[in-house]
Structures are given as C-alpha cells and as structure tokens.
Amino acid sequence: MQQPIAILDSGVGGLTVVKEVLRQLPMEKVLYFGDTARAPYGPRPAEEVMRFTREIVDYLIQYQPKMIVIACNTATAVALEDIxxxxxxxxxxVIHPGARAALGRTQNGMIGVIGTEGTIRSGAYELALKxxxxxxxxxxxxxxAFVPLVEMGNFRSPETQATVEQGLSGLRPYPFDTLILGCTHYPFLAETISEVTGQQVALISSADETAREISTILHDQNKLARNVEQPIHQxxxxxxxxxxxxxxxxxxxxxxxxxPVIWQVPRIGMT
Structure with a gap:
C-alpha cells in the first residue's frame, strides 16, 4: 500500500495527470518519469515508441510500483496492451478515461479530438468513443506543433497564440461542442485553446478521469495508501x-x- 504510483510520459505532459493524482489522492507517493530527451513521441514510428515505453517501464519496475500509468496518449495507443x-x-x-469524460459532456454528439501525429494516426480515440x-x-x-511549445515552457505568448490558431484551423468547419485534448501536454495550453475554439466548446483533459480510475482500481484492490506521514515523491x-x-x-x-521531492536524471533515453 505504501508503494508508489508510477506515471510515465514522453516529457512534461504527464504532469497534468500527476496534478490530479496529488489533488485526489494526497497520501499516495508518485514516481514520475518524463522522457524529455526523446520528446515528442508523436512523430516517431510505433516500434520506436514501443521500445522507449518498455525501457522506461523496465526502469520504473525496480521501485516496485503498485500501478503503472501511461500518461502519454501516443504510448497508450501503441504500447498499453504490451506493457x-x-x-x-x-x-x-489515458485514452479510455478521456473518451468516457467526453461522452459525458457532449450535447450534440459531435466530439473533436486533437493529438500528436501518432495518436491521431492510430485512431485510438475514435475507436474508444465508438x-x-x-x-x-x-x-x-x-x-x-503544440508539444514543442510545452516542452520549452512556452504556455502563453504571441507565438503560442499564433501556433494554436493555425493548428486548430482544420477544425473550423465542424460543429463539435466537446474537444478532447488527446495529448497530456495540451492542458498546459488550455487557456489559449479555449480562446480559439470559443467558451461554448468543452475541453476534456483525461487527467481528471484517469486519476478517478486510479483511485477506483486501488480502492477495489485495497491498495490505497494509509500513510501517516507525508509521502516523498520522486x-x-x-x-x-x-x-x-x-x-x-x-x-x-x-x-x-x-x-519532499527527489529529483533524478536516469541514464536512459540518451538515444
């Protein structure tokens, strides 16, 4: 029960899931790995994403986590069943939790999905929704173009505004009322995305629903932390x-x- 929840992502995007886990499950210890040296995963071949995900999981397993969360949509689409x-x-x-949340919000039955090239190419969200x-x-x-902005910490700027407007231009003809942010990096840009789509469009981050799923699974397995001391995150x-x-x-x-937080730079992800 005192073992960590291991959360992995291609970079900083999975921190959106971490934030919800810390909010909803404050007694849980978080072990996070961001593969910032090899981000983004979206343009990479599926075989490469699979290999990277396996490498990270092999590293995280040494800490004996009680659960592994693949907080990267591209890696979820490619490697979830393998892991x-x-x-x-x-x-x-993070894909099925996001799909469920979107279906709970849409009023007109049309849902937009934005994501990396790998996630969109996989069709994983459309399959989950259908x-x-x-x-x-x-x-x-x-x-x-969205992930590089986030990895550089460029969340709000004229460049960000222009990039988001251009990136979303292909969705203008469609009357969707709900938009899935199908990459855990995208909530960092949520304010700008909402300005471009309009306040009438509900933005769905899978982070909230994923944290709820984590809580449900740990509760059902009687593995929720019962710490009396504050957990040390890594x-x-x-x-x-x-x-x-x-x-x-x-x-x-x-x-x-x-x-209390331990910060580390493991010697993987250097290729």
Missing part, C-alpha cells in the same frame, strides 16, 4: 533537468511546494 502483458501490476492508460457510443460523430486532427527526466524541474514546480504549484 500489461509484461508486468504484474495494473496498467492504466465502442462506448456507436452513433457519436468524431473529427480528429493532429497538432504536432521525479525523473531524461533530458534538461533544470527546465523540467522549473516546469514541474510551476505547474504543480502549491501541491508540490511543501512536499
């Missing part, structure tokens, strides 16, 4: 540790400011 077959703990992805609601209409669009990245720490502290804010 489930390789480990003996629950493995949670499995849950066969008559839902789905329009999908890859927005590859954050790892494979690239620029200074920038990673800066973005993590900025995004997590008060939720991490008073918590």
């Amino acid at each position: 489930r077959s390789r480990v003996n703990v629950p493995v949670v992805g 499995q849950l609601s066969p008559h839902v209409r789905v329009v999908s669009l890859a927005c590859p 954050f790892c990245c494979s690239g620029d540790s200074r920038l990673f720490k800066q973005i993590a502290l900025q995004w997590l804010g008060e939720q991490i400011a008073l918590s």
Whole structure:
C-alpha cells in the first residue's frame, strides 16, 4: 500500500495527470518519469515508441510500483496492451478515461479530438468513443506543433497564440461542442485553446478521469495508501533537468511546494 504510483510520459505532459493524482489522492507517493530527451513521441514510428515505453517501464519496475500509468496518449495507443502483458501490476492508460469524460459532456454528439501525429494516426480515440457510443460523430486532427511549445515552457505568448490558431484551423468547419485534448501536454495550453475554439466548446483533459480510475482500481484492490506521514515523491527526466524541474514546480504549484521531492536524471533515453 505504501508503494508508489508510477506515471510515465514522453516529457512534461504527464504532469497534468500527476496534478490530479496529488489533488485526489494526497497520501499516495508518485514516481514520475518524463522522457524529455526523446520528446515528442508523436512523430516517431510505433516500434520506436514501443521500445522507449518498455525501457522506461523496465526502469520504473525496480521501485516496485503498485500501478503503472501511461500518461502519454501516443504510448497508450501503441504500447498499453504490451506493457500489461509484461508486468504484474495494473496498467492504466489515458485514452479510455478521456473518451468516457467526453461522452459525458457532449450535447450534440459531435466530439473533436486533437493529438500528436501518432495518436491521431492510430485512431485510438475514435475507436474508444465508438465502442462506448456507436452513433457519436468524431473529427480528429493532429497538432504536432503544440508539444514543442510545452516542452520549452512556452504556455502563453504571441507565438503560442499564433501556433494554436493555425493548428486548430482544420477544425473550423465542424460543429463539435466537446474537444478532447488527446495529448497530456495540451492542458498546459488550455487557456489559449479555449480562446480559439470559443467558451461554448468543452475541453476534456483525461487527467481528471484517469486519476478517478486510479483511485477506483486501488480502492477495489485495497491498495490505497494509509500513510501517516507525508509521502516523498520522486521525479525523473531524461533530458534538461533544470527546465523540467522549473516546469514541474510551476505547474504543480502549491501541491508540490511543501512536499519532499527527489529529483533524478536516469541514464536512459540518451538515444
């Protein structure tokens, strides 16, 4: 029960899931790995994303996590079932939780999905949405320019505004009322995205629903933490540790400011 929840992502995007886990499950210890040296995963071949995900999981397993969360949509689409077959703990992805949340919000039955090239190419969100609601209409669009902005910590600027407006231009003809942010990096740009789509469009981040799924699974397995002391979190990245720490502290804010944290740069992800 005192073992960590391991959360992995291609970079800083999975911190959106971490934020919700810290909010909803404050007694849980978080072990986070951001593969910032090799981000973004979206343009990479599926075989490469699979290999990277396996490498990270092999690293995280040494800490004996009670659950692994693949907080990267591209890696979820490519490697979720493979990782489930390789480990003996629950493995949670972010696609199905996001799909469920979107279906709960849409009023007109048309849902937009934006994500990396890999996620959109996989069709994973459309498949998940259609499995849950066969008559839902789905329009999908890859927005590859968004992740580099987030990895640089460029959340709000004229450049960000212009990039988001251009990136979303392909969705203008469609009357969707709900938009899935199908990459965990995208909530960092949520304010700008909402300005471009309009306040009438509900933005869906899978982070909230994923944290709820984590809570449900741990509760059902009687593995929720019962710490009497504050947990010590561990954050790892494979690239620029200074920038990673800066973005993590900025995004997590008060939720991490008073918590003991170990920061590490593992020697993987150097290729």
